[in-house]
Amino acid sequence: MKARIYITRKLPDEVVRGLQEQFHVTMWEKVDIPVPYEILEKEIQHVDGLFSMLTETIDEKLLQKAKKLKVISTMAVGYNNIDIAAASKQRIMVTHTPGVLTETTADLTFALLMAAARRVIEASDYVRKGSWKTWSPMLLTGQDIYGSTLGIIGFGQIGQALARRAAGFNMKVLYYSRSRKEHAEKETGAIYTDLESLLKESDFVSVLTPLTAETKHIIDEKELALMKKTAILINTARGEVVNETALYQALQNGEILAAGLDVFQEEPISMDHPLLTLPNVVALPHIGSASVKTRLAMAHLAAQQLIDGLHGKRPENTVNPIVFE
Numbered sequence: 279m280k281a282r283i284y285i286t287r288k289l290p291d292e293v294v295r296g297l298q299e300q301f302h303v304t305m306w307e308k309v310d311i312p313v314p315y316e317i318l319e320k321e322i323q324h325v326d327g328l329f330s331m332l333t334e335t336i337d338e339k340l341l342q343k344a345k346k347l348k349v350i351s352t353m354a355v356g357y358n359n360i361d362i363a364a365a366s367k368q369r370i371m372v373t374h375t376p377g378v379l380t381e382t383t384a385d386l387t388f389a390l391l392m393a394a395a396r397r398v399i400e401a402s403d404y405v406r407k408g409s410w411k412t413w414s415p416m417l418l419t420g421q422d423i424y425g426s427t428l429g430i431i432g433f434g435q436i437g438q439a440l441a442r443r444a445a446g447f448n449m450k451v452l453y454y455s456r457s458r459k460e461h462a463e464k465e466t467g468a469i470y471t472d473l474e475s476l477l478k479e480s481d482f483v484s485v486l487t488p489l490t491a492e493t494k495h496i497i498d499e500k501e502l503a504l505m506k507k508t509a510i511l512i513n514t515a516r517g518e519v520v521n522e523t524a525l526y527q528a529l530q531n532g533e534i535l536a537a538g539l540d541v542f543q544e545e546p547i548s549m550d551h552p553l554l555t556l557p558n559v560v561a562l563p564h565i566g567s568a569s570v571k572t573r574l575a576m577a578h579l580a581a582q583q584l585i586d587g588l589h590g591k592r593p594e595n596t597v598n599p600i601v602f603e
């Protein structure tokens with residue numbers, strides 16, 4: 279008998295077809311609304327595998343209903359939305375999709391950095407609103423990128439890919455992470471430093487750590503106060519690594535110059551959020567890995583790991599290998 283799986287969002291047809299060949303598939307068909315928790319709570323009771331997104335909260339309460347569940351395959355590199363300890367307790371494998379999204383996410387991070395530095399969105403709005411009357415010497419002047427200093431907090435695959443891009447702009451790259459990455463230092467020329475020095479010396483600070491209890495609000499009032507008045511903060515990790523209230527104050531009071539944000543504490547961000555009132559904030563709707571090729575690669579990888587897990591193989595990117603012990 280075929281195993282049963284639930285897919286929490288409409289996926290490309292080719293990926294769904296591949297899964298249908300192996301499993302009995304039920305899928306939440308909506309494209310722009312995530313499956314409500316109460317529906318997932320019902321569906322999860324009957325399935326062996328779950329193909330999920332970063333929009334689902336997969337907590338202990340939900341997992342307790344999942345008596346048959348063996349694998350959760352999330353189509354994301356980040357898995358802070360899943361209670362890994364609770365899944366491990368129930369011997370449920372959790373897999374994610376690192377690697378395939380590295381370069382695409384680094385591209386977007388650099389694009390955000392450039393957009394915030396050179397006020398690209400503000401300038402485009404200026405043209406569209408009909409405000410452009412003449413060329414003027416200091417009109418919409420921004421910050422130089424070439425030759426500046428970039429501080430990267432979290433030096434995993436995406437952080438390292440960002441450092442490679444920075445080399446093309448002759449940037450000095452500092453990084454801070456839990457452990458020193460000497461091999462990556464040699465490859466990228468990045469310099470390991472403590473967090474305080476990174477914040478004081480960088481023209482751009484890019485946060486690229488996973489969200490954990492240790493990294494929650496790693497950028498808070500104190501850290502923002504250490505940054506240069508001309509510094510620009512870029513967050514393409516998770517909203518909660520930055521204290522948004524403190525960030526708003528720092529931007530409003532001129533403690534830092536600008537921010538480029540692809541992620542927010544609440545997603546989607548509410549339209550009356552104070553950050554959206556500031557012209558020096560570039561806000562994007564969590565599109566770090568959103569290229570056609572990469573999203574397809576993520577979907578295929580997530581599907582393959584679900585197939586492997588349900589066929590008794592060890593999936594390549596298991597977050598909690600403890601379940602195999």
Ligand code: DGY
Nearest residue numbers: 353354355356566567
């Ligand atoms: C991830 O994979 O965690 C990103 O935030 C979305 O691609």
